[in-house]
Amino acid sequence: MLMRLKIILLVFVLGAFTCFSQELVQDKTASKITFTIKNFGFNVPGNFNQFIASSNFSASNLKGSFLNVKIGVSSIFTDSEARDKHLLEVDYFNIKKYPNIVFESIAIEKITSAKYLLKGFITIKGIKKRVETILNVTTSKSTVTILTDFSLNRRDFGVGGSSFLLSKEVNIKMKYVGNKN
Structure with missing residues (x-):
């Protein structure tokens, strides 16, 4: 009887731990990464249509929480086919050498x-920089939604050279929706 109780308790504890540590599953239709940059003084919007986010979020276990993102640069979209093609070239993202x-x-x-x-x-483009950003997090029984926006200096990463017509600052927004298992 005591052995059976130990086994039941062990299954319960391991089951709870497994549920607690499961990664969220990205809702690819609801998740988005967008950006804006000034070009010739006008805001040019764009987005990346393909990215994979792996995440786990628990307000009670922040040490076990994470959000990692891998963006396919070839999925860039600015509503200009010629501009999108140019952004993939060596002076911008150099997609042949740095696809993500x-x-x-x-x-x-x-x-x-x-x-x-x-x-x-x-x-x-092979240049690694530390960043910090504020996350706005909402949770429900079935999802976690994370919103963030931040700016990067494109020149810090060798993107776009020293163009004076193109702003140094790129504003990035991300909406990530993760489904709980």
Whole structure:
């Protein structure tokens, strides 16, 4: 009887731990990465149509929480086929050598019950830089939604050369929706 109780308790504990540590599954239709940059003084919007995010978020276990993103640069879309093609060339993203942009989180820290500080590294064109951004997080029984926006200096990553017509700052927004298993 005692042995059976131990086995039941072990199954319960391991089951709870497994559920607690499961990764979220990206909702690819609801998740989006967009950006804007000034070109000739006008805001040019764009987005990346293909990216994979792996994540786990638990407000009660931030040490076990993470958000990692891999963006397929070839999926860039700015509503101009000629511009999109040019952005893939050596002076911009150099897709033949660097097909992906990668973000790797190293920590998530609580600010308020719905705001968190995400710390990590972003790698663009082989150049790795530390970034921090605020996450706005909402959770439901079945999903976790994470919103963030931040700016990067494109010149820090050798994107676009020293063009004076193109702003140095790129504003990036991400909406990530992860489904709980």
